[in-house]
Amino acid sequence: MFTVEIIQKNASTESKDELIKNCQQFLHKYEGISPGKVLSDFNDFDYLTNNVLSIILDEKIKISDIESGCHNLRWVVYRLDGFGPQEDVLQDSDEVLTLSTNWILPSADLHCLWENLIYENEIKQNLLKFAETTLLFSANKIDQNIISSNRMVLLHGPPGTGKTSLCRAFAHKVAARLRDRYTNAQLIEINSHSLFSKWFSESGKLVTKMFAHIRDVSEDVNSLVFVLIDEVESLAHARTQALSGTEPSDSIRVVNAVLTQIDQMCKYNNVFILTTSNMTEAIDLAFVNRADIKQFIALPSAHAIYQVYYTCLQELLRVGIISPRDVILPHTALLLVETHPNTDSAVLLEISHLSVGLSGRTLRKIPFLAQALFLNKNKSSLREFLEAMRLAVLKHIEDTNSIESK
Numbered sequence: 001m002f003t004v005e006i007i008q009k010n011a012s013t014e015s016k017d018e019l020i021k022n023c024q025q026f027l028h029k030y031e032g033i034s035p036g037k038v039l040s041d042f043n044d045f046d047y048l049t050n051n052v053l054s055i056i057l058d059e060k061i062k063i064s065d066i067e068s069g070c071h072n073l074r075w076v077v078y079r080l081d082g083f084g085p086q087e088d089v090l091q092d093s094d095e096v097l098t099l100s101t102n103w104i105l106p107s108a109d110l111h112c113l114w115e116n117l118i119y120e121n122e123i124k125q126n127l128l129k130f131a132e133t134t135l136l137f138s139a140n141k142i143d144q145n146i147i148s149s150n151r152m153v154l155l156h157g158p159p160g161t162g163k164t165s166l167c168r169a170f171a172h173k174v175a176a177r178l179r180d181r182y183t184n185a186q187l188i189e190i191n192s193h194s195l196f197s198k199w200f201s202e203s204g205k206l207v208t209k210m211f212a213h214i215r216d217v218s219e220d221v222n223s224l225v226f227v228l229i230d231e232v233e234s235l236a237h238a239r240t241q242a243l244s245g246t247e248p249s250d251s252i253r254v255v256n257a258v259l260t261q262i263d264q265m266c267k268y269n270n271v272f273i274l275t276t277s278n279m280t281e282a283i284d285l286a287f288v289n290r291a292d293i294k295q296f297i298a299l300p301s302a303h304a305i306y307q308v309y310y311t312c313l314q315e316l317l318r319v320g321i322i323s324p325r326d327v328i329l330p331h332t333a334l335l336l337v338e339t340h341p342n343t344d345s346a347v348l349l350e351i352s353h354l355s356v357g358l359s360g361r362t363l364r365k366i367p368f369l370a371q372a373l374f375l376n377k378n379k380s381s382l383r384e385f386l387e388a389m390r391l392a393v394l395k396h397i398e399d400t401n402s403i404e405s406k
């Protein structure tokens with residue numbers, strides 16, 4: 001069953017049923033529905049303008065589900081937390097150390113992050129299925145000694161491929177969709193670097209302190225908790241060094257303390273542990289073995305790149321930096337693009353092929369570099385902008401090569 005998310009404005013006091021009814025009416029008449037679409041402009045439908053921030057359609061939704069009266073859809077309604085990240089810190093007279101960063105979910109900071117991360121091979125869909133299955137099994141009180149799952153995910157791959165963002169977005173998305181079941185959802189990002197600070201000798205205690213807080217939150221059955229341990233290689237590296245005798249054996253104790261805490265979290269079936277690593281080969285087996293899902297996140301393919309650029313160009317068209325409003329075909333129409341050379345879309349596809357090898361992080365900077373370095377005016381035609389993007393990509397490749405050859 002596919003989901004439609006209604007994000008209610010914080011000031012709105014309308015009931016869920018009323019919101020759903022109005023959204024159904026709006027969607028029924030709306031032209032230009034497409035899977036994964038985020039709708040935030042409701043034209044003259046005042047009820048929605050006053051009460052709803054956005055409507056997000058499932059990335060797999062079928063247009064026929066909406067046309068036939070929205071009966072087969074799952075509706076979720078939620079508000080966004082606007083407080084932003086809260087830091088848990090350790091402080092003395094000359095240093096402040098962040099132990100963890102906490103978000104109440106769903107958070108305004110993470111709104112639409114999921115939708116803007118583009119992957120192939122159903123990576124995002126599989127993560128959602130993993131969450132659903134986990135919660136289904138725990139709702140049915142499946143015996144962990146018979147079928148085990150640790151509720152731990154490891155995303156690994158080159159830097160800049162969106163792993164950290166994907167973990168945050170995943171937490172936000174699952175919390176949003178399960179708003180009715182779990183009224184209190186949190187994302188707790190552990191700063192693993194803090195364990196190797198000047199308070200290093202206290203690290204064992206710090207780990208216990210960090211996890212004691214997580215355990216407190218998880219005791220409440222209405223809580224859903226996501227713990228993000230980013231770049232676990234920094235922990236794992238310390239452990240390997242310690243094993244080979246080049247680092248003080250204290251660091252091995254720290255890492256083992258973290259692993260022990262992770263193991264203890266397994267008994268809470270409302271806790272997900274999300275980990276990332278930028279190093280694909282050398283991930284500590286202790287982390288690899290504990291993860292239920294070990295997902296490699298690759299550099300984006302030409303088609304995914306096209307989609308990322310497409311969203312960037314839509315944004316520039318929206319604000320008028322690219323003007324007049326020309327049409328670029330979405331990635332779903334790539335077959336059409338391939339058979340129509342010399343169109344703007346075909347040029348974009350060509351630039352996408354040229355960009356293979358760049359990370360998602362770099363791709364999202366290319367339009368900025370194009371404007372900053374290769375255009376001297378505040379408004380350009382689509383074709384002019386595309387040519388500037390091509391130059392920005394070439395310059396980026398050249399600059400990277402010259403650094404690497406040094």
Ligand SMILES: Nc1ncnc2c1ncn2[C@@H]1O[C@H](COP(=O)(O)OP(=O)(O)O)[C@@H](O)[C@H]1O
Nearest residue numbers: 116117118159160161162163164165360361364
């Ligand atoms: N596959 C992708 N699709 C869209 N944007 C991406 C993608 N990969 C990376 N990005 C962009 O790069 C930014 C930084 O990614 P980040 O999560 O820090 O990567 P990593 O943790 O793998 O180094 C993201 O917030 C996003 O804007």
Ligand SMILES: [Mg+2]
Nearest residue numbers: 163164230276
């Ligand atoms: Mg990262």
